Amino acid sequence: MAESHDDNPALFEDDDNRAVYIFAPAGHGGSPQQEKARPVKRRKFTSKRASSSSAAAAAEVVREGEAEMERAQTTTAAAAAFPPLFGGKESVEAAALRRQVFDTAWPVLDGRIKNVLREANRTTLEDVSSFIRDAEGDTTRGTRIPAGFIITGPNIASQDLLFEQLSEALGKATQARFVRLRAAGVPNLKAALKKVIRDATAQVSSDGGGGGDGDEDAKVTFGRDGRKYLDYDLEGLHAFLSSQQDPLKRVIVAFEDSEAFESSLLTDLLALFHSWQGRIQFSVLFGIATSVELFQARLLKSTARQLFGAKFDVVQADLVLDNVFKSAIAGTQATLRLGPALLRNLLDRQRDQVAGIRVFISSIKYAYMCHFYANPLSVLLADEKSLTRQLLQPEHLQAVRTLDSFKAHVEAAVDARQLNHAQSLVEDDGYLVKQMVEQRQKKQDYLMQLLRSLHLLTSMDLVPSRFTDLYVSALAGGLDLTPTIDAIKRLGADDVPALINRLLAAIQTGNPDLDLPGWEDEAEDLISSLTEIRDEIEALAEQAREKGQQSLKSKFTAQSKILRTTVVAQKVQLSQDTAKLTEEDKAFGKTIDSLVDLLTHHIYSEPIDSLFLHQAWAYDAEAPYRDVFVPRPGTTFERALTRPHGYLGCECCSKTTGTLSATLPTTCILYQLYLETGSLVNVADLWSAYYALVGEDSDVGLGEREALVRFYRGLAELRLMGFVKQSRKKADHVAKVKWLL
């Protein structure tokens, strides 16, 4: 079976893009050229896939997405277009254009995101390098090892970039050799030292390193005198550093996931570094996911005394997420808009699960890829020059006419008695194309309006809510101004001019995070009205002050009804009284009203799905994202084992959904029987049940020997997939391991 797979690279290429993998072992002759063209890494898939037939088939759905993504990444350079859509009727040019749009759209964002991430770590980097530099001259340090504790948060895996940057920055700032250790790579002291020495010596020249990988104690030569050192001997490192005429002899060792290291290993390493302290200037950095106190609790006190530590905080993941969100999703540079449902899902996952910012970024990328790969209308996102009339095929127009948003648009036109417009849209291709082109400008206007509104709203700084939440809810159901308006109404006379000034400043400067330029020229009337209101309120406040009034009250802020208690003849009387508002107060209330009107007029946004043709530039499908980034292997196994014909594509068992049938593959039959058992499974019973189903008396009529072979194989496969395991409680029984999906 394995051979047949290996010989069929073409088959894989096709299958990778299907929703399910259909197992079709019939021999297609593979050509050697294709074999060569295949990326190296795919071999791994092949061998895994061939390792066990049904397990591989079942896992296929999970792998599908990954494979697709990988393919897209590895073959970006290839000029080949995406496969034509519309059942193959899409022109090659259109497919190529989609590809091209993707190729131009993503790198822009990628660059911006990288920038944001790099920028986020900048302060930490500066702090750490100045600490390392200063610690040397610090008199209170004594012989202790300078140790930086970098609080990274639980996503150690996503701190790769940070340590990469640290290695660059510290190498430059302190002329130190930087060694990164990960717990998985260094199981014991020897391995850790080997890595330290190898990395520290290899960074400058390669005349040293290259020791053996195994447990064998290889010898390496450093320095000029030709003495050989054991490859875990720090003496060797010392000799190397001396021969490099490195006066500082600084080595920085970074423990990326310090929690995962054995305490004893850390203790040993630190004791060693400490004992070498005078000769090699060791500094250590710890990436800490939980807290320094928990980390310290795991160290011996004598080890703790050897450290001279300082704590550094990495920018919190929330803020990084916000910044990435602003520049990559909300910003004007983003070609594709992600829909509210998908965004909500992504954000929730960031908050609830252990998912780093890297996952978020790849999710965005995946959304882009899916959109341009699978949506023929994404071609409309191309710029004016490349999107010619010839490119739009009848199929494109047909597709547009089937859209929900088209239907809604036409119906709206009919309701508005624009019958000609509606009719031409449905019947006249040329008219539709014209409308489609016009729609591009409308989309731009919509986005501008949305972003400006959001920018104004956030710069008012009245309601504490995060930009991400605002953006997502604005996309989903339009902007909700109620809390803001309430807050405005409660403002005092001093705060309103400040608020207006903030708004004016926001209009003037725009928002660099969103890549939103200022729009003074376009908002002249808004600016003039705002200034007017501000002046009016200031004048009113001045008037009130002249009259000796404490401060202006509006009808919203002043307690309009006051409860009075009067004691008359030893009885308490309660009476309600309306507080009096002065003329100025009333005028102030009116001005606030006009301000609210003005703002509600200018700050608004519609839901994204109310726009005609939004399907072309907005992507809001959750399912592909979940399938790829949150796979559910349990469900996949279960599905494959209960309904194998979905994968095998055979006729015989298509009717047997969830029931036993002799024609099912052995593993599937055993799985069905397995579901009915208790926690301990008697193998003999299982065998007799199985044999009764497929034995000589049944339709399949297998001989005992063959049935037994198949039975053993099926049971072994169940064990391999982790359903059963050997039980020590009873002889001839296996234990049921898996209950949940």
Place this chain on the structure above:
Amino acid sequence: MGDSLFQLPDELLFTTLSQTFPCRDAQIRAVATLLHPLAAPCQNLVIHGTEATGKSAIIATLLQALQDDTEKDQPLLRYVIINSIECITARHLYESTIAKVAEALQWQGAATRCDSVSQMVVELSKMLKYPSYPDNFRFVLVFDGIDRPREAPITLLPALARLSEIIPRITSVFIATSPPASFLRTSFVPCIEFPNYTKNEFVTILNTTSLPTAPLPTTTIQETTELWNRFTGAVHDALARAASRTLPSLQHACTSLWPRFTAPILAGTHAPREFSKLMVAARVHFQDESLLDPGIVAIQSYSSSSTTTQAQAKDNTAALPSAPPSQANTPRKVQSTTTTPSKPKSTANPFVSATTTDLSTLLPPTARLLLLASYLASHNPTRHDLVLFSTFHHGRRKRRGGLSVGMGRGGHRGAQSKHRKIARKLLGAHAFVLERMLAIFTAVRGEWDPKWLDKDVSNREMDADIEMAIATLASLRLLIRVGGAAAGGVAGDQMDRGGKWRCNVGWEVVRGLGRSMGVEVEEWLVE
């Protein structure tokens, strides 16, 4: 040659040494006598004493001095010091010994490979036994920290002790913390103990080594010295007698207490001669635990502006009381005494807010839930699972309340409750099977996580996010795999549902975690 048979080293040598190492005269003289080639050189010598009593430093300096002293026209003494802590394996120890000996003798062509003690003996014999050396020539091998060798065979120490039987020129010096009786398996080994310093010695040493160089303002240097004298005595009585018995820790305590102790003098409220008043004023500072256990964070908050950093680092302990309360290693007692708890120095990074040590803020909800579920799985016996988590019979699951009441009133209290006296949560965590924990997780998730119930049913099974959370918890050592790879059966994969795990967080943490999610974990624990 013409020298007398017994000749003690020069007296001048002792004077300089005892200036560098005060209060160690007797030991220095004894060691010098036993190592000097013309005095009474011995074969093996054991130097022992607790940490920070000057063993290694004195031996190194003394040997260098003796080597210089006896160096006339011919070398009479050579030595090497091998630090066993720096030797990873026994082979490493042998090879570095040979390399260092060869270096000390300027010997060319020493063997580079040496796997065993016997091979080392051969190599050492080549270098030391057969070539001719002047009469009385001694070679001293110092094995520092020899009681803590890594991966060393048990025969290593006796073998090293017998080196001098094969090569008579060798003196082996073993520096150890406290040698067990006859650990060298040979008789007549002179032992010299380096005892810990007494109070007077401590004060003398602190006077000579860490006397504040600059006098306090408004006082003379004379007054400062006197004050320091009495101050160190007081610190010794307060701290060193009971807890911090080593010189460095006492030194650290003195230097970090000094600024706080003299603060009233700087403020002008007390004169330097009013020692008892100063003591009373500084009494609270003497209760500061961080003097004894300084912790690993020396600089509380690091800002990139180097000037403040330097100042901060210098009086970092003085700044301790004003550190933010979120830093757990700041002693609670001190905080109540500080008059004006100033804000922590704001870092240059505006994003950084005060970090908390609480796990509940560090972990996302799913991971927290998993941790709680695994705590329950670790601390509840399996037989109670059905009672606690089953929704089969009752609409609501019975919790601890119902169970304990039933057991308390029912006639059969059960023999188990009698002989289990210790509360289960005080016992260590038990191992559980991953599948069981996941089952508990799904059961409690519906109860604890309102969002989970809103989800549509198809989304409610184990997905990769949960497995990722488990892997993260495992890498943070909050969940620990027990039994290693062998227990897994197939390959010991982390995701194997049959694998055994254990929860590695304590009750306090779990209770806090539970409360952060609005769950009283206690209600879910049987007994």
